[in-house]
Amino acid sequence: MEKVTMADVAKEAGVSKSTVSQFLNKRYEYMSDDTKKKIEEAVNQLGYQPNYIARSLKQKRTSMIGIIIANIMHRFSTEVSRAIEDYFNEYDIHTIFCNADNDPEKEKKYIDMLRAKQVDGLIIFPTGQNVQLYENMLKSGYPVVFMDRKVQGIDIPAVKVNNFESTYAIIEHLINYGHDRIAVVTQPLTISTRIDRIEGYKSALKAYGKLLDPRYIISAEVSLMGNALKQLFAEAEPPTALLAGNDLAFLEVLKFAKEGKLKVGRDFSLAVFDNIPFADLVDPPVTMIAQPSYEMGKKASDMLYKLIKKEDTAVQDVVYSCELVVKESSRLTRE
Amino acid sequence: MEKVTMADVAKEAGVSKSTVSQFLNKRYEYMSDDTKKKIEEAVNQLGYQPNYIARSLKQKRTSMIGIIIANIMHRFSTEVSRAIEDYFNEYDIHTIFCNADNDPEKEKKYIDMLRAKQVDGLIIFPTGQNVQLYENMLKSGYPVVFMDRKVQGIDIPAVKVNNFESTYAIIEHLINYGHDRIAVVTQPLTISTRIDRIEGYKSALKAYGKLLDPRYIISAEVSLMGNALKQLFAEAEPPTALLAGNDLAFLEVLKFAKEGKLKVGRDFSLAVFDNIPFADLVDPPVTMIAQPSYEMGKKASDMLYKLIKKEDTAVQDVVYSCELVVKESSRLTRE
DNA sequence: TTGTACGCGTTATCAA
DNA sequence: TTGATAACGCGTACAA
Numbered sequence: 001m002e003k004v005t006m007a008d009v010a011k012e013a014g015v016s017k018s019t020v021s022q023f024l025n026k027r028y029e030y031m032s033d034d035t036k037k038k039i040e041e042a043v044n045q046l047g048y049q050p051n052y053i054a055r056s057l058k059q060k061r062t063s064m065i066g067i068i069i070a071n072i073m074h075r076f077s078t079e080v081s082r083a084i085e086d087y088f089n090e091y092d093i094h095t096i097f098c099n100a101d102n103d104p105e106k107e108k109k110y111i112d113m114l115r116a117k118q119v120d121g122l123i124i125f126p127t128g129q130n131v132q133l134y135e136n137m138l139k140s141g142y143p144v145v146f147m148d149r150k151v152q153g154i155d156i157p158a159v160k161v162n163n164f165e166s167t168y169a170i171i172e173h174l175i176n177y178g179h180d181r182i183a184v185v186t187q188p189l190t191i192s193t194r195i196d197r198i199e200g201y202k203s204a205l206k207a208y209g210k211l212l213d214p215r216y217i218i219s220a221e222v223s224l225m226g227n228a229l230k231q232l233f234a235e236a237e238p239p240t241a242l243l244a245g246n247d248l249a250f251l252e253v254l255k256f257a258k259e260g261k262l263k264v265g266r267d268f269s270l271a272v273f274d275n276i277p278f279a280d281l282v283d284p285p286v287t288m289i290a291q292p293s294y295e296m297g298k299k300a301s302d303m304l305y306k307l308i309k310k311e312d313t314a315v316q317d318v319v320y321s322c323e324l325v326v327k328e329s330s331r332l333t334r335e
Numbered sequence: 336m337e338k339v340t341m342a343d344v345a346k347e348a349g350v351s352k353s354t355v356s357q358f359l360n361k362r363y364e365y366m367s368d369d370t371k372k373k374i375e376e377a378v379n380q381l382g383y384q385p386n387y388i389a390r391s392l393k394q395k396r397t398s399m400i401g402i403i404i405a406n407i408m409h410r411f412s413t414e415v416s417r418a419i420e421d422y423f424n425e426y427d428i429h430t431i432f433c434n435a436d437n438d439p440e441k442e443k444k445y446i447d448m449l450r451a452k453q454v455d456g457l458i459i460f461p462t463g464q465n466v467q468l469y470e471n472m473l474k475s476g477y478p479v480v481f482m483d484r485k486v487q488g489i490d491i492p493a494v495k496v497n498n499f500e501s502t503y504a505i506i507e508h509l510i511n512y513g514h515d516r517i518a519v520v521t522q523p524l525t526i527s528t529r530i531d532r533i534e535g536y537k538s539a540l541k542a543y544g545k546l547l548d549p550r551y552i553i554s555a556e557v558s559l560m561g562n563a564l565k566q567l568f569a570e571a572e573p574p575t576a577l578l579a580g581n582d583l584a585f586l587e588v589l590k591f592a593k594e595g596k597l598k599v600g601r602d603f604s605l606a607v608f609d610n611i612p613f614a615d616l617v618d619p620p621v622t623m624i625a626q627p628s629y630e631m632g633k634k635a636s637d638m639l640y641k642l643i644k645k646e647d648t649a650v651q652d653v654v655y656s657c658e659l660v661v662k663e664s665s666r667l668t669r670e
Numbered sequence: 671t672t673g674t675a676c677g678c679g680t681t682a683t684c685a686a
Numbered sequence: 687t688t689g690a691t692a693a694c695g696c697g698t699a700c701a702a
Contacts, residue, residue, distance in 0.1 A: 005695055016673045021697055030671050047471075052452045053397065054695035057388045057678050064431075064452075072417060082407060085434065094452070096399075097432050099420065117387045117399075117429070254616045281589045283618045340679060351689045356681060365687045389679035392694050674701075679694105686689080 004048045013042035024050060056118065064094045065304065066114035068107060070125035070148070070191075072099040075247050076274060076293050077125065080147060083297025084123060091305070093120070102190070104129035115142070121304045126151050128191055143307035145300045149192045150317070157315040159300040163193055163273075166289050166322040167200030168207075170243060170271050173287075173324060175208050177331055179241040179269060183216040183232060185225055185253060186245030194219070197245055197273060225252040230260065241269040241330070247276060254282065270329045279327065287330035290323045339381045348377035359385060391453065399429045400639065401449035403442060405460035405483070405526075407434040410582050411609060411628050412460065415482060418632025419458060426640070428455070437525070439464035450477070456639045461486050463526055478642035480635045484527045485652065492650040494635040498528055498608075501624050501657040502535030503542075505578060505606050508622075508659065510543050512666055514576040514604060518551035518567060520560055520588060521580030529554070532580055532608060560587040561594075568595065576604040576665070582611060589617065605664045614662065622665035625658045 006024075010017045015035055022031060023039045042048070056062045067084055069077045085095045096119060098110040104127045111133060114122060121143035126134065134154045137144050146158035174182050184201050186194050198217065205212045216239055218228045229252070232238060244250035250272040257264055264270045265284045275290040276282075299318055306312040341359075345352045350370055357366060358374045377383070391397045402419055404412045420430045431454060433445040439462045446468060449457060456478035461469065469489045472479050481493035509517050519536050521529050533552065540547045551574055553563045564587070567573065579585035585607040592599055599605045600619045610625040611617075634653055641647040 018698075019672055032671065049447070049451050051695055053388060053392050057392050058697050062388065072413075078407075078413065082434075085432070092448070094431055094433075094448070096429055097420070098429075099417075112384075113427070113429070116384055251613065251616070254613075258615065278586065278589075278613065278617075280593065281586070282613075282616060354688055367687065386679055390681075393681045
């Protein structure tokens with residue numbers, strides 16, 4: 001069991017601990033080739049592995065960062081996380097993933113835990129509820145970057161997309177295809193991202209003088225979306241187009257359609273706010289707003305890295321634009 | 336910045352460090368209510384946060400485990416990882432995820448790194464190539480569990496499925512549906528899982544006296560599958576049924592079909608070895624072999640936990656059975 | 671060029 | 687019931 005320590009190597013090589021330490025940290029400047037060789041042999045001989053924990057304690061950094069994900073089941077989260085891991089791997093910095101399930105208490109627990117573990121910085125998909133905690137981190141100068149969501153009044157830099165404008169654009173697109181009654185399905189309006197999307201939706205409808213019926217805004221937990229949709233479509237004037245607020249909502253819509261024997265593209269048009277990897281493989285291919293998830297992850301990582309290195313203290317928000325990818329699902333071919 | 340240490344709390348409360356330590360570890364046995372109160376106040380006063388790094392150094396455990404994933408893009412890997420994280424969260428043990436991309440060098444780098452970080456144990460989807468390394472871990476008594484794959488001759492406990500039998504069953508199923516020419520698409524045969532599946536395939540064909548044409552076995556990198564399929568279907572006698580070796584192969588098959596204007600269920604039958612979450616949402620719904628990924632993750636976690644706690648030293652392999660989920664894609668309705 | 675000695679923040683031991 | 691002191695393994699002045 002990992003018993004070999006620097007002292008052992010030193011003894012084996014017949015030098016002192018500090019010389020070994022120098023060697024391991026590649027500070028060869030004043031070291032004789034002879035000792036170098038001796039130490040190297042001793043290291044191999046004993047199969048020495050440095051203890052990062054001890055090093056961390058001394059150096060006050062762990063070469064680990066944490067990422068607190070809102071919901072790991074979102075494709076978007078996975079892609080962002082992947083990008084972050086890729087980025088930090090380049091610097092031999094490890095990423096610890098935590099899944100907060102959009103639960104403020106879990107979020108708090110994880111943030112506390114990761115800081116206790118002395119991770120060098122955090123990327124958070126914030127629930128937005130732990131305002132006190134966010135402020136603490138900011139005040140103490142702890143490196144944090146928010147992802148996907150902004151929290152009102154908290155000056156932590158965020159990487160996000162233009163939710164309002166993108167939703168506006170996709171609704172505009174549906175209107176241009178001749179739709180009058182457009183509904184939207186989203187998870188509860190607890191976070192900025194979802195709210196911004198709904199605002200974009202409303203704003204577009206208003207701008208074009210379209211019906212803005214509150215019943216057309218379904219905002220419910222995923223498990224309840226199916227029923228809500230069933231009710232909505234049972235009404236006298238069901239919507240002719242639907243916007244799914246994210247990938248999970250999208251899957252619920254597809255399930256609902258299948259069960260209700262409705263066909264997308266015939267019975268109603270469909271668009272979704274999220275990148276769907278199998279968008280082309282469903283029938284019909286689905287119109288979507290694609291977020292640049294990988295780039296966003298990279299960007300947030302870069303911001304965090306600069307904060308950690310103190311290279312850049314005045315890090316600003318970054319807002320990405322989404323891409324409207326038009327496929328057949330949003331066209332209505334009723335005949 | 337996180338400067339307040341146990342010594343500060345001790346001074347503030349007017350007691351010694353050791354007493355504070357006792358308090359923090361809830362060893363109240365011989366502690367007066369008075370000191371308890373004093374320490375508690377001091378902790379809140381100073382906003383003290385314990386330093387887990389220092390604790391780890393002393394206790395020789397980090398309350399972290401590592402998981403080395405073969406390929407994060409597999410749904411299966413994600414589900415297993417999720418289960419592992421869930422399990423260990425119960426014990427306040429953190430999980431570090433690494434993605435080895437099925438690359439032995441990356442695998443080695445990660446294993447070394449995680450051990451240097453003193454993580455308490457490892458769950459690995461092994462590439463199977465770093466035999467030396469596996470043996471080292473085993474010999475030094477380091478807690479490791481293999482996931483999804485077994486490595487020949489290495490006595491590390493593994494959690495896997497009955498790949499041979501399950502593939503046999505699905506091929507049998509296709510044969511019962513009247514298929515004579517059945518092809519299989521899989522990634523390169525570098526790991527036990529894939530090899531076992533191919534063996535199950537061959538064995539079933541043999542048992543039923545069916546054609547066993549080597550051209551019908553496509554084993555190629557994901558990016559090359561499309562072309563290989565095109566070639567295969569351009570031959571005089573294209574297969575009438577296809578087994579996709581996993582979810583990535585499945586997506587490639589769907590892409591190929593779409594591009595070639597072939598329709599699953601009409602031009603060829605399709606089955607897939609993996610759980611496809613949107614299996615019901617593609618047209619037609621797809622027959623699959625579902626692996627109990629969540630259970631497998633739980634099981635592996637449990638085994639690892641026991642190894643870490645030294646509760647159980649003679650941990651055995653666990654082999655799960657898969658479920659054959661028959662949908663329409665495997666029936667051929669040529670008329 | 672190399673060695674000595676101390677500190678990082680905690681826990682464990684044992685004495686008081 | 688509490689406190690002094692020695693680890694844990696490494697990094698680093700400073701001394702030699």
